Ligand SMILES: O=P(O)(O)OC[C@H]1O[C@H](OP(=O)(O)OP(=O)(O)O)[C@H](O)[C@@H]1O
């Protein structure tokens with residue numbers, strides 16, 4: 517049980533559901549003209565919950581691809597040095613690509629990813645993130661779709677982990693400080 521580890525619920529399961537539906541509707545309207553050629557690129561592992569819920573909420577068909585990258589840094593911050601752990605399985609040239617992210621914190625991961633994917637010549641490249649921390653951003657990245665702007669606090673749940681735990685929580689919350697000190 518995680519319950520004693522969570523200090524506060526920042527975004528409830530229902531709020532997430534409503535936002536996913538709203539974002540999917542927005543994306544559907546914008547990509548209507550792409551003629552069913554939408555390719556969602558989910559960034560493992562954090563974006564898995566959002567990506568799968570989002571794809572199912574999207575009225576139009578989309579193909580799903582995943583990338584795994586690791587950014588060197590501590591367990592609660594990234595450094596901007598990114599390594600590809602798992603690359604896309606397909607060529608994205610001339611495809612309408614939408615990167616699906618769980619969170620933009622410093623923006624370093626996404627900034628690197630945008631450069632990397634745009635060099636593969638997609639027809640278009642946009643970003644949809646569930647969470648963004650405006651006060652933590654170190655590098656400006658163009659993001660077309662944002663679910664929630666949140667305070668500069670470390671959050672877990674709905675795909676987001678601390679030491680690989682809490683990804684399976686259905687809501688997003690902050691951790692009790694005891695978790696960081698005792699590693700419960
Ligand atoms: O804006 P940034 O400061 O670069 O942080 C954002 C990145 O950090 C998280 O991934 P993480 O490296 O924790 O890997 P995970 O998704 O496998 O948990 C998240 O999924 C983003 O990809």
Ligand SMILES: Nc1nc2[nH]cnc2c(=O)[nH]1
Nearest residue numbers: 621669670671672676677
């Ligand atoms: N779990 C988690 N991972 C992150 N990666 C970048 N920011 C965060 C955050 O607030 N929580």
